[in-house]
Amino acid sequence: MQKMTKDYCLTELAEALEVSRSGFHAHRHKDRGSRRQRDKQLLAAIHPVFLESRRTYGSPRITWALRKAGEPCGKNRVARLMRELGLRAKQKRRFRPQTTDSAHRLPVADNWLARMPAPDRPNQIWIGDITSILTAEGWLSLSAILDGGSRRCVGWHAEDSLSTSLVTRAWKKAWKSRRPDPGLLHHSDRGVQYASGEFNALLHSCGAVASMSRKGQCYDNAMMESFWATLKTECFGSFLPKTKQEAKIMIFDYIECFYNRRRLHSGLHYQSPLDFENNASSLFHVAKAGISNLSFPALRKAAIRKHRKLRKLPVILLASWIRPHVASMRPLVTRLWRRPRTPSMCSLIVLESFRKGAKQDRCGRPTGDKSFALGHSHG
Numbered sequence: 405m406q407k408m409t410k411d412y413c414l415t416e417l418a419e420a421l422e423v424s425r426s427g428f429h430a431h432r433h434k435d436r437g438s439r440r441q442r443d444k445q446l447l448a449a450i451h452p453v454f455l456e457s458r459r460t461y462g463s464p465r466i467t468w469a470l471r472k473a474g475e476p477c478g479k480n481r482v483a484r485l486m487r488e489l490g491l492r493a494k495q496k497r498r499f500r501p502q503t504t505d506s507a508h509r510l511p512v513a514d515n516w517l518a519r520m521p522a523p524d525r526p527n528q529i530w531i532g533d534i535t536s537i538l539t540a541e542g543w544l545s546l547s548a549i550l551d552g553g554s555r556r557c558v559g560w561h562a563e564d565s566l567s568t569s570l571v572t573r574a575w576k577k578a579w580k581s582r583r584p585d586p587g588l589l590h591h592s593d594r595g596v597q598y599a600s601g602e603f604n605a606l607l608h609s610c611g612a613v614a615s616m617s618r619k620g621q622c623y624d625n626a627m628m629e630s631f632w633a634t635l636k637t638e639c640f641g642s643f644l645p646k647t648k649q650e651a652k653i654m655i656f657d658y659i660e661c662f663y664n665r666r667r668l669h670s671g672l673h674y675q676s677p678l679d680f681e682n683n684a685s686s687l688f689h690v691a692k693a694g695i696s697n698l699s700f701p702a703l704r705k706a707a708i709r710k711h712r713k714l715r716k717l718p719v720i721l722l723a724s725w726i727r728p729h730v731a732s733m734r735p736l737v738t739r740l741w742r743r744p745r746t747p748s749m750c751s752l753i754v755l756e757s758f759r760k761g762a763k764q765d766r767c768g769r770p771t772g773d774k775s776f777a778l779g780h781s782h783g
Contacts, residue, residue, distance in 0.1 A: 422663055447485055449475055454491050457663065460638040461623045462486075462493040468674035494641040512599055515624060516615035517591040523553035527584035530558065530612075532571065532592045533628035537562070537655070539645040546655065547574040550631055551582075552591075554684070555639035555669050557631070557659050558582050562652050572606055579610055586611030593617050593625055600603070635663070 408417055415634050420427050453469045454461060461469065463483035470477050486492070525700050529552030537544040546568045548560040560580025563570055575590075592598040598616065607614050615623035639658040645651040665678050672680040 420779065424780055438712075443481075443485060445468070446475065447489065448471070450485055450491070451489060454486075457667075458638065459491075460494055461668075464582070464667045464670065465674065466666055470669065482653050496635050512594050513614040513616045515618055516589055516613065516617070517617075517624065520589060522625060525684060526553050527582055527588060528553060529589045529591065530578065530584075531625065531628050532574065532740060533568065533632070534566065534595060534597065534624055535632045535636075537649050537651050539646075539651050541646075541648050543652050544648045545570055546572050547597075548628070548631065548659075549574055549578045549590075550627060552627065552679045553630075554681045555627070555672060556664050560655070561660060562648075562655060564648065566597065566601050568597050568600045572603055573667070575603070575606060575610075584612075588612040589615055589616070591615040591625065594665065635659075638667075 414425060414428070415535045418428065449470060450466060453466050455474075457465065457469075463479050463486055463653050466486070467482045469478045470482070471658055490519060490775075505517055517529065520529065528626075530549050531552055532547065534545060535548055542564075544562055546560065546562045549558050550556065558581060559574050561570060561574040561577060563573075569594075580616075586609070592615075594616050597603065598614070604614060628723045635655070635658060638644065645654060660729050664676070666676055668674045668676060669680070675683070
C-alpha cells in the first residue's frame with residue numbers, strides 16, 4: 405500500500421483494501437514510536453534478569469529487579485513482553501511425600517508462636533521442618549531452619565534417613581553460624597524428631613524454647629511449607645538428580661549462593677534475606693510502627709483487630725477519666741437506666757451533667773479542675 409501511494413490516492417487505497425487511513429499511518433510509525441522503542445529496551449533488559457534468576461522469576465520479581473537497576477516499568481507490561489519472548493518461570497509440582505510422624509507418645513510443646521508478636525530483629529524466632537527430595541538413587545531427607553524475621557535459611561542438613569540426627573545437625577550448624585541470645589523460640593511440627601529427648605536437651609542447653617504446631621494444622625508452619633515449595637520448584641523443577649550427592653550440591657548452590665544472597669523475597673519488600681538483614685535497622689523500625697509485613701497470618705489479623713479497636717479510644721479515655729467519680733454518678737446512671745432512652749441519648753445526658761457539674765470560668769469554659777459533685781452545688 406505504501407508503494408502504491410505514489411500513483412493512487414490514499415483514501416481510494418484504504419477503501420479498496422478495507423482499512424482505515426489512521427491504521428495505515430499507525431503502522432508506518434509503529435517502529436518509530438517512543439513506546440515501541442521503550443519496549444525494545446525492556447526486552448533487552450528482561451532476558452538477562454530472567455537467566456540470572458535461574459529461570460525462576462515471574463513478572464512481579466523481574467519488575468522489581470528492573471526497577472532496582474534503574475529501569476522504571478509496570479508488572480503488566482513486563483508480563484506482556486515476557487510472553488513475546490516466550491519466557492515462563494518454573495512451575496510447581498503436585499506430588500509431596502509425608503515426612504511428619506506425629507503418632508508418638510513423646511511430650512509435645514505448646515504453640516508459643518501463635519502468642520508471639522512479629523519479630524523485630526533476627527534471631528528471635530527460628531522455624532524448622534523436614535522434607536524429602538527425590539533422586540534416581542532414592543529419597544534424600546532434608547532438614548532446614550529459617551529465621552522468622554529475615555526468611556534466611558540459617559542452617560540445613562541432608563542425609564539418607566529420617567533419624568533425630570537429621571534435625572540436631574541442622575540445629576548445630578545454625579547455632580554455630582548465628583550464636584543467638586538465650587530465649588530464642590524454635591517452632592516446628594509435632595514430628596518425632598523434634599519431640600525427641602535428644603533434640604529438646606539440645607535446645608535447653610542453648611537456652612532456646614520449643615514450640616510446636618497444633619495437630620493436623622500445617623498452616624501453623626506455613627513459612628517452612630512455602631520455603632519447601634520454592635526450593636523444590638526453583639532448584640529442581642522437573643530435573644531428577646542422578647545421585648544423592650548431586651542433589652546435595654544443588655541444594656547447597658541454591659540456598660547458600662542464590663536464595664540467601666540474591667533471590668528477591670516478596671515478603672521482604674522484594675529484597676534478598678541478606679540485604680534485608682543488612683537494612684534491618686530501618687525496616688524493623690517501620691515494623692514497630694505497625695506498617696511493615698507481619699510474618700504470620702494470625703499476627704496480621706490480630707494487628708488489624710487491634711487497629712480497629714483504636715476507634716474506641718475516646719470511650720476508653722472517658723471511662724478512665726470518670727472512674728474516680730463512679731460513686732457520685734451512681735444515682736444519675738440509675739435514673740437513666742430506668743428511663744426508656746436510647747444509648748446515644750444517655751451518653752448526651754451524662755456528658756451534659758459533666759459539663760454542668762464541672763467548674764467553669766467567667767466565659768463558661770471548664771477549668772482544669774475535674775472535681776465533680778453531682779447533686780451538690782459548687783460554692
